Amino acid sequence: MSTSRQLSESRAIPTKTVLINDTTQLPHDYCTTPGGTLFSTTPGGTRIIYDRKFLLDRRNSPIAQTPPAHLPVIPGVTSLNVLTENQKNEANNHVNNHDGKPATGKR
Template identity: 65%
Template structure:
């Protein structure tokens, strides 16, 4: 398309206040209109990744939670004696399964 592009201002509206009494009672709304100070439909507690990471080293996170259960492989080392170990419990069955995986990368999950 040819032709000159006409410069146009972004549409806006000015509201002139001559007296403080013209200010809205509710200061979270804008004179002459409403701005949402919250998300329509309700507020949510939102955190960006970096905000969460900043709280990572808070002193509260240094000690393990009081009720942290000892679960071999995830909250305590999997070498713990007496704990069931996924690999050693059924060691012989592991080998054929691995072979199967080589043939079919989408091997069956057992949920």
């Protein structure tokens, strides 16, 4: 039994380029599929795909709160940029010590 096949021409998928000047011009459902899956890329080009159910399951997680809970204290990153007096002295000693030797309290 032989089957006949009809070959068809390949056609390019139509695309449209739109100039966006601000992220507020993007549609609300940008980067989502009809099933609710969200997708994006990192600055390095890694593709990230989030399932809608996965995100909804984690919406009450402590890390999902603003600001996230249970983060380490990193001055200027996860907490206010407040240096203690001791940290200021260490920073000054490092700046004033150009030859790479350990700083001493004597001048």
